[in-house]
Amino acid sequence: MQQTAAPAVFPRAKSFPYLGIALDMRIDPLRYFLKLYREHGSVFEVKLLGRPIVVMAGLEANLFLSKHGEDHFGSENLFGGLARELGSEAFLVAMDGVPHRHQRKIQRRGFSRETMQSNLAAVMAITQEYVDQWSPGTVLPIFPTMQRIVTDQLGVLIGGRKCGDYFDDLWVLLNTSMKVHILKTHPKFYLSLPRFVRAKQRVKAFSREVMDWHRQNPPVDREPRLVDDLIAAVDENGKPYSDDTVMTGIAGAYFAGMDTVASTLSFMLYAILSQPELTARLQAEIDAVFENGGLTPEALRKMEVLHNAALETLRVYTVTPFTPRTVVKAFDFEGYHFPVGTEVYIANAIPHFLPEYFPNPETFDVDRYERPDHAKTPGAFAPFSLGAHTCLGAGAAEVQMMTLIATLLRTVNLTLEPAATPVTIYANPLPNPGRKFAFRVVSKRKPI
Ligand code: HEM
Structure with a gap:
């Protein structure tokens, strides 16, 4: 990127001394960043617990990330701490370049849409196992329930087994590491608390069990999984990866959906159950599929309402609303100079709320994608971020969400508990609807 004499002084958003925007960000960070974008434009600086962070927002920011991100941004400063925590020298999200x-x-x-599609029966069966334990009248917190189901499903997909009793350890490790290393909202001493240390040891033990099992049972008469690919891999110079790196890759795969997919699914259930007309449309589409050959990859591809409900949830309730990076090669953007070392958040979901790309953006409208005038502006829809680190599991996540919702809406009638409406979006650290957000099982419906 050409460099000019543009200033490295950015418009600054007002905030509290020291805390900065920490309190404002706690509820619905995406809408908060949208407000700041409207006040300050596509580049502005915020303070977060004493640290200056420059926010790049709007379509041009997304296009910059997509086209030039790999040349100018690094991920090591953000995710490297988590990699070192786990003893990995090659942790995907913390790496750059070749x-x-x-x-x-x-x-x-291992993370592809095709792999998820070939495990559709297992994904449905795991959802069914949970539903079987619910009786009419059962009230369940939605986010933690989705976390369990999703992590079991991803566990079977990538490692051939559910995480079982290790679920809490995985969650403590992921959640604490994100707050300390990535968002830096929590001090480092959290990493020496007994709860964290124990979780880390147990996740390592679990990852080793999964790795050892795959070494002893290579994929001769079964489909290879992500774990097999991690074990067989060598680095770009032909050197095998260390056990710790393979084990971190395994833990990372168990982490992949426990926040992102589970939270998106919770918001999707909110959007569906709070609109009875949409629930009825979805049930009709889903029943038709189950009564005409069942849920197959081909059938999923044709489920327009369900697919659009997933897209609309990803747009309106984006759970990864900004992409944190550090500038490793200086550049100019929109008249501002970004020197090396600048901490940047690319607010990738801002265009989701700009009417030029999504008319009436605040309306959850599953039909918008089918209208002839719906312009698919490149870079405007970015729930999985953009560029070199774009979510590798985006296709798999879409299939997993559609399959789980189809199975739930087919087998059980649910209502939202009164306290769940309207939903509150907490950032903890990723946006989620909180632990009290609950549904009630009304009655059983039909078999899958
Ligand atoms: C709704 C669900 C999901 C959302 C919103 C989401 C979002 C994201 C985002 C924004 C990134 C980019 C992070 C960055 O640039 O720093 C990312 C990376 C990644 N995601 Fe997802 N994700 C989801 C589900 C999944 C699932 C189910 C998997 C695995 C099956 C997965 C695997 C990955 C991997 C491996 C990366 C790292 C890619 C890289 O660094 O090159 N994600 N995800």
Whole structure:
């Protein structure tokens, strides 16, 4: 990117001394960043617990991330702490350049849409196992319930087994590491608390069990999984990865959906159950599929309402509303100079709320994608971020969400508990509807 004499002084958003925007960000961070974008434009600086962060927002920011992100941004400063915590020298999200591209290729197959599609029966069966334990009148917190189901499903997909009793350890490790290392909203001493240390040890023990099992049972008469690919891989210079790196890759795969997919699904259930007309449309589409050959990859591809409900949830309730990065090569953007070392948040979901790309953006409208005038502006829809680190599991996540919702709406009638409406979006650290947000099982419906 050409560099000019543009200033490295950015418009600054007002905030509290020291805390900065920490309190404002706690509820619905996306709408808060949208407000700041409207006040300050596409570049502005915020303070977060004493640290200056420059926000790049709007379509041009997304296009910059997509086209030039790999040249100018680094991920090591943000995710490297988490990698070191786990003893990995090649943790995908913390890597850049050639080693990153190489590692991405290794993991592509294990995380692909096709791999999720070939495990559709297992994904449905796991949802059914949970539903079987619910009786009419049962009230369940939606986010934690979705976390369990999703993590069991991803566990079977990538490692051939559910995480079982290790679920809480995985969650403590992921959640604390994100707050300390990535968002830096919590001090480092959290990493020496007994709860965290124990969780880390147990996740390592679990990852080792999964790795050892796959070493002893290579994929001769079964489909290879992500764990097999991690074990067989060598780095870009032909050197095998260490056990710790393989184990971190395994833990990372168990982490992949427990926040992102589970939270998105919780908001999707909110959007569906709070609109009875949409619930009825979805049930009709889903029943038709189950009564005409069942839920197959081909059937899923044709489920327009369900697919659009997933897209609309990803747009309106984006759970990864900004992409944190550090500038590693200076550049100019929109008249401002970004020196090396600048901490940047690319607010990738801002265009989701700009009417030029999504008319009446605040309306949850599953039909918008079918209208002839719906312009698919490149870079405007970015729930999985953009560029070199774009979510590798985006296709798999879409299939997983559609399959889980189809199975739930087919087998059980649910209502939202009164306290769940309207939903509150907490950032903890990713946006989620909180632990009290609940549904009630009204009655059983039909078998899958
Ligand atoms: C709704 C669900 C999901 C959302 C919103 C989401 C979002 C994201 C985002 C925004 C990134 C980019 C992070 C960055 O640039 O720093 C990312 C990366 C990634 N995601 Fe997802 N994700 C979801 C589900 C999944 C699932 C189910 C999987 C695995 C099956 C997965 C695997 C990955 C991997 C491996 C990366 C790292 C890619 C890289 O660094 O090159 N994600 N995800």
